Amino acid sequence: xxxxxxxxxxxxxxxxxxxxxxxxxxxxxxxxxxxxxxxxxxxxxxxxxxxxxxxxxxxxxxxxxxxxxxxxxxxxxxxxxxxxxxxxxxxxxxxxxxxxxxxxxxxxxxxxxxxxxxxxxxxxxxxxxxxxxxxxxxxxxxxxxxxxxxxxxxxxxxxxxxxxxxxxxxxxxxxxxxxxxxxxxxxxxxxxxxxxxxxxxxxxxxxxxxxxxxxxxxxxxxxxxxxxxxxxxxxxxxxxxxxxx
Amino acid sequence: xxxxxxxxxxxxxxxxxxxxxxxxxxxxxxxxxxxxxxxxxxxxxxxxxxxxxxxxxxxxxxxxxxxxxxxxxxxxxxxxxxxxxxxxxxxxxxxxxxx
Numbered sequence: 001x002x003x004x005x006x007x008x009x010x011x012x013x014x015x016x017x018x019x020x021x022x023x024x025x026x027x028x029x030x031x032x033x034x035x036x037x038x039x040x041x042x043x044x045x046x047x048x049x050x051x052x053x054x055x056x057x058x059x060x061x062x063x064x065x066x067x068x069x070x071x072x073x074x075x076x077x078x079x080x081x082x083x084x085x086x087x088x089x090x091x092x093x094x095x096x097x098x099x100x101x102x103x104x105x106x107x108x109x110x111x112x113x114x115x116x117x118x119x120x121x122x123x124x125x126x127x128x129x130x131x132x133x134x135x136x137x138x139x140x141x142x143x144x145x146x147x148x149x150x151x152x153x154x155x156x157x158x159x160x161x162x163x164x165x166x167x168x169x170x171x172x173x174x175x176x177x178x179x180x181x182x183x184x185x186x187x188x189x190x191x192x193x194x195x196x197x198x199x200x201x202x203x204x205x206x207x208x209x210x211x212x213x214x215x216x217x218x219x220x221x222x223x224x225x226x227x228x229x230x231x232x233x234x235x236x237x238x239x240x241x242x243x244x245x
Numbered sequence: 246x247x248x249x250x251x252x253x254x255x256x257x258x259x260x261x262x263x264x265x266x267x268x269x270x271x272x273x274x275x276x277x278x279x280x281x282x283x284x285x286x287x288x289x290x291x292x293x294x295x296x297x298x299x300x301x302x303x304x305x306x307x308x309x310x311x312x313x314x315x316x317x318x319x320x321x322x323x324x325x326x327x328x329x330x331x332x333x334x335x336x337x338x339x340x341x342x343x344x
Contacts, residue, residue, distance in 0.1 A: 023326065052291055102268060163302050194293040194297060
């Protein structure tokens with residue numbers, strides 16, 4: 001064990017954990033609203049570490065939409081982690097044991113990936129493990145607290161807390177939209193089509209609407225406005241402070 | 246269906262996405278389409294998740310809509326994750342007592 005690298009990771013993971021605490025508190029509130037217990041919410045966050053993916057999953061559970069809907073929803077919304085893991089695999093020493101790869105694969109989130117990829121040279125896995133030791137409790141405990149708060153808070157307070165998650169979603173997407181007009185266009189189109197679909201196609205469940213629109217709009221943007229830069233590493237590293245899991 | 250089963254399916258799918266490139270594939274993704282698609286997905290999906298759901302998150306669609314407006318503007322002005330969400334929350338709490 002490399003204690004110095006572990007502590008460095010722990011130190012860099014701490015601010016991430018504090019940010020997670022707030023976002024996952026919102027996930028916990030959503031769990032409560034969906035009838036998911038605090039223990040279930042805690043386990044969901046402990047084993048997923050993904051905000052949009054978990055929100056999509058909560059929709060599937062609420063609508064009892066079936067296993068395949070859950071697989072598809074998770075696959076599409078979390079697919080970007082594949083990109084990060086691919087980049088991360090280039091940053092590991094080739095002789096990194098399988099068990100260690102399987103361990104760090106557990107917590108490839110936007111933020112942990114961001115600080116790991118920003119490390120100079122090859123990644124010391126103990127740095128990553130240190131960051132995990134801060135990030136994972138932050139994320140799962142936040143969800144637990146949010147779901148528990150749902151049991152004791154009055155309706156007027158819950159109304160306020162329930163928009164916090166959406167506020168964070170907006171805080172994640174708008175800065176990128178400001179930098180990149182295509183993203184801004186995507187956000188606008190997403191709002192409009194989502195609003196129209198909810199109104200005009202009431203037979204479409206919420207989960208199905210999220211899934212179909214995500215595929216349709218992202219694919220259209222990828223065809224119309226392909227991204228030239230193959231440099232995902234620097235792109236994600238620079239966004240490390242703003243993104244949510 | 247059982248919620249725990251849903252959670253297990255969700256967790257396994259997420260884990261597979263993360264761990265396969267680290268263990269079996271170990272190669273960068275070359276396809277421009279796929280890379281672009283994966284880049285756009287989080288922004289699109291979070292936008293779709295936010296609207297119109299935020300309208301039904303509180304007791305009044307108008308309060309939800311105003312909270313969204315406050316969120317968009319404050320995020321555009323560069324405020325961080327926590328300040329934006331607290332402003333949205335504050336908007337709802339304040340309007341509930343005013344209206």
